[in-house]
């Protein structure tokens with residue numbers, strides 16, 4: 427674990443001294459957008475036109491943020507248009523590395539040993555964390571964007587003219603409501619589990635872990651009568667929640683101490699999670715071995731022995747019976 431300072435790698439862990447034990451996630455720095463015609467998107471500059479074979483995605487199969495982008499690449503039929511490199515699950519003194527084994531790949535673009543080398547190629551003076559996902563432009567030789575929330579929005583429609591896909595996970599009439607729910611789920615669930623797990627004071631941990639479960643309880647109620655978060659329409663809000671839920675019982679309950687309840691204990695969230703997992707293509711994007719091995723072996727301050735628990739027994743293929751709700755709605 428570490429970061430780049432003016433293009434030079436330093437092996438340092440998150441500093442929580444100035445925030446009374448609270449973990450604060452830094453903002454992503456590359457914020458350009460791929461658009462259908464290359465005009466600028468909501469932030470950054472233009473020049474990134476949707477083209478087959480031009481872009482490359484760097485991901486970790488362990489990372490919930492990167493997982494979002496793999497899901498959208500799959501659902502929006504972008505696999506033949508956008509290539510992928512997969513880092514090794516262990517993130518230690520060199521940060522994310524390419525090992526080319528056990529489900530990870532080499533760096534298909536540069537043959538780099540570590541992801542920080544790719545950041546330095548984009549900006550020789552980059553200072554900041556070296557995170558996945560990274561969306562790379564082979565044509566201009568730079569990082570287009572390293573913020574998953576924005577990458578999935580690009581994938582949702584920028585390439586539709588090339589793929590013919592009509593699926594829209596951010597429909598115009600729901601945008602306001604999706605944004606509002608995303609904000610709560612991001613703060614208290616997606617990032618909430620990290621704020622609980624990376625807390626270094628009892629107070630910071632307790633504050634955040636209660637908020638995780640307040641939101642999960644609220645979502646469980648919402649899903650009592652609704653198949654997905656917005657009725658029978660699958661939206662990006664569901665996929666953003668999914669990548670945290672699918673990791674929850676395997677790592678967040680134990681490793682991040684989010685153990686008030688398990689997802690399996692929730693009447694509706696448990697079936698909802700299986701429903702999403704069983705959407706064609708999604709199981710292929712989910713790698714529980716990478717997930718467990720990354721968290722338990724990379725965060726030495728939380729789990730110094732690096733021992734990976736054997737359980738729990740997870741079976742996301744069990745029936746979920748949530749189709750009934752869609753009919754009732």
Ligand SMILES: N[C@@H](CCC(=O)N[C@@H](CS)C(=O)NCC(=O)O)C(=O)O
Pocket residue numbers: 427428454486488489490491492521555556557558559572573574575
């Ligand atoms: N806001 C970013 C967060 C990405 C992120 O924090 N990824 C983690 C892996 S789950 C990472 O690469 N961390 C490395 C580090 O912080 O040094 C996004 O959603 O794309």
